[in-house]
Amino acid sequence: MADAIILENLYKTFGKETVLKNVNIAFETGKIHGIVGRNGSGKTVMMKCILGFLKPTKGSVTVLGKKIGLECNFAPETGMIIEAPGFIPTESGYNNLKWLMGLRSKPNNERIKEVMYTVGLDPESKKPVGKYSLGMRQRLGIAQAIMERPRLLVLDEPMNGLDNRGVEDMRKLFLQLKEDGTTILLASHNPADIEILCDTVCEIDAGVLKQRK
Secondary structure, eight states: OOEEEEEEEEEEEETTEEEEEEEEEEEETTSEEEEEOOTTSSHHHHHHHHHTSSOOSEEEEEETTEEBTTTBSSOTTEEEEOSSOOOOTTSBHHHHHHHHHHTTSOOOHHHHHHHHHHTTOOTTOOOBGGGOOHHHHHHHHHHHHHTTOOSEEEEESTTTTOOHHHHHHHHHHHHHHHHTTOEEEEEOSOHHHHHHHOSEEEEEETTEEEEOO
16 A cells, blocks of 8 residues: 655754755555654644645655645645644634635535534534634534544644544544544553554654654
């Protein structure tokens, strides 16, 4: 099976600080790949390089067969949660998703309702996102990441702000997405997320990535 993500000799520096150091790894299609590491270890920077939000200082990033920065600017067919999801605070969750989907294609109202129900939100609710709890915002972020049926998901701490029930629901969702053929790259500080969900685990420390199992 082809690899969904290939990183070759990847370096990223900011001024004199080298945040990623010679990262070489391939993430296989159809699996959940865990990334662990302390804050500031380089996890989020690596994910931003994969997505095309940051340009590597050296090396190459290939996502779903396309070289980022050469064959396309951003990772194709990819949903994501990177840092806190950004939404229009005065609009409802449904309207936010409709607007975001409309940026790329004609909004599919039934699909938007379906993903909101899937993550435990009510698409009929008129409550503005600015009044959402942290957990509700996180659920909406996950809905946004999956609504266009991406082949790849890049998720940086997707369980942030969720209660125990929410965490359990999202774990079931991610395992179902894997069953359906989605490849998931997941960063989490929770060892249970990594243990329950991940087929492979990598550790990043001071910009150096090592395979754990």
